Amino acid sequence: MYFKSIVLAALLMMGVSSGLAVADSDQYEGIEITVNINQASADELATLLKGIGIKKAQAIVDYRDNNGNFKSADELVGVSGIGQTTVDKNRERIQL
Template sequence: MKKIKQLGLTFLFGLNAMAFAQTPPTTMPVEQNAVTQPVQQTQITNANAVNINTASAAELQDKLVGIGQKKAQAIVDYRTKNGNFKNIEQLAEVSGIGQATVEKNRANIILE
């Protein structure tokens, strides 16, 4: 009797698996002539945001966490010597500024 139960259960599970295997996935139809609208970019304003390519040492010191007078001046000196920053990670190349400081200030840094 036990073998018949096991055989019956195996058969039921097998049928169930086959039913799911044959069910086509449900997807939404895609319109062929759909017109896409460009996404309008909105400028996020942040009172503490600072453009590290144009800010003075005083502005950098005022707006960035963990940046004092010497580090702010080091940022300006680096920018003067090497040109504008191309990405935020480049800020870690400035003497005295590590990746942790960059991460703390990432939301407040603008590159333009």
């Protein structure tokens, strides 16, 4: 009977400690990644934006050079190869 009590106590302690670990990880928000699309290089854009490779990143820089600074993130849809879905995926990362 004593052995069962010890096993039960150990199992309860493991359950409590794993619950605490989950609670701690839920509170961690991580690192916020942002990029200024009016100042970033093509390499920076390709690295920091989701779904943007070096070719699309260079297209963003070329568009910016030809048309001036972006006034909103939604203007990125004017860049060839970038749609609204890509803009929406990156909205939290984009700074002006």
